Amino acid sequence: MSKTKKKHAARPRMADLADKYALYRxxxxxxxxxVEQFVRFYKDQYGRLPTRLREDFCAAAAVCCQWTKLGREHSAVGVDLDPEPLGYCRRTYLPKLSATQQLRVALLQQDVRTCGVRAEIIAAQNYSFFLFKTRAALLGYFRQVHECLADEGILILDMMGGGAMHDEDISESRQVARLTPEDKLQPPFRYVWQEESFNPITHDVRFHIHFRFPDGSALDNAFTYDWRLWTMPEVRELLDEAGFSASHVYWETEDKDGEPSGKYRRTMRGKPDQAWLSYLIGVK
Ligand SMILES: C[S@@+](CC[C@H](N)C(=O)[O-])C[C@H]1O[C@@H](n2cnc3c(N)ncnc32)[C@H](O)[C@@H]1O
Structure with a gap:
């Protein structure tokens, strides 16, 4: 009999089994x-329903997939430079759509600045345009988008800001318990949003997303963002310069306890919260 003990394979930790795109979603x-918000913003502007969406910086294109569920006329194009999340969409989200819905989603591995795909709505969500750090780069992107929008078209951006973000080495976290049937295999986890650094001279800012699990394991730096924390007036002026006829802000309202409600109202007067989120719409 062998004297060496048979080694048991180490039990995988929760982090080893986790799917970072599922956790992100x-x-x-x-x-x-x-998608509900996009339709509402478009209807507010043109009084009719849009059908053609381009999702810039789409990553795994979850919004494109949702868009096609609105009806047979609805099609979406997702654009991202990175083949990994696009591949994830093809393997994970597209097969959950019906055959005809799948035909109405196109994924392009391309730089958004060279993408000529036309649409009624071009959306860049989760602050992705913050990765353009100079006026010239952001203006170039906005000009390209303006060119691609239908005559009745809007660009939908989201923005964040507030004094709390002018800081570094800070983080906030919350337990995520939003399990949908298709995601039930994901372990319970804690989502951590960390601001590693902020430079008040350049507004360069570095964020990380970490996922932490009950067994002590973690997916640290699952996503990292090197951005410029643009301000609302800077971005509105660049939209204007790029040829947009108007820009509108949808600011988050408060619930009866004064907490952020998750609902947005068009206004030109915002409350100076320490950390605010909003949508900014550029009108062709
Ligand atoms: C913050 S993530 C996108 C998140 C996604 N839009 C959402 O709502 O959760 C930014 C994405 O932009 C992509 N990206 C970065 N630069 C790009 C560029 N110039 N053109 C297209 N995609 C780009 C990255 O590959 C990454 O998937």
Whole structure:
């Protein structure tokens, strides 16, 4: 008999089994809500329903997939440079759509600045345009989008800001318990949003997303963002310069306890919260 003990394979930790795109979607995305908002913003502007969406910086294109569920006329194009999340969409989200819905989603691995796909709505969500750090780069992107929008078209951006973000080495976290049937295999987890650094001279800001699990394991730096924390007036001026005829702000309202409600109202007067989120719409 062998004297060496047979080694048992170490039990996998929760982090080893986790799917970072599924966790990201559970923690920070709500495609149903996004699509509802997009339709509302467009209707507010043109009084009719849009059918053609381009989702820039789409990553795993969850919003495109949701868009096609609105009806047979609805099609979406997702654009992202990175083949990994696009591949994830093809393997994970597209097969959950019907055959005809799948035909109405196109995924392009491309730089959004060279993408000529036309649409009624071009959406860039989760602050993705913050990765353009100079006026010239952001203006170039906005000009390209303006060119691609239908005559009745809007660009939908989201923005965040507030004094709390002018800081570094801070983080906030919450337990995520939003399990949908298709995501039930994901372990319970804690979502951590960390601001590693902020430079008040350049507004360069570095964020990380970490996922932490009950067994002590973690997916640290699952996503990292090197951005410029643009301000609302800077971005509105660049939209204007790029040829947009108007820009509108949808600011988050408060519930009866004074907490953020998750609902947005068009206004030009915002409350100076320490950390605010809003939508900014550029009108062709
Ligand atoms: C913050 S993530 C996107 C998140 C997604 N839009 C959402 O709502 O959760 C930014 C994405 O932009 C992509 N990206 C970065 N630069 C790009 C570019 N110039 N053109 C297209 N995609 C780009 C990255 O590959 C990444 O998937």
């Amino acid at each position: 559970l923690a920070v995305q709500d495609p149903e809500h996004e």
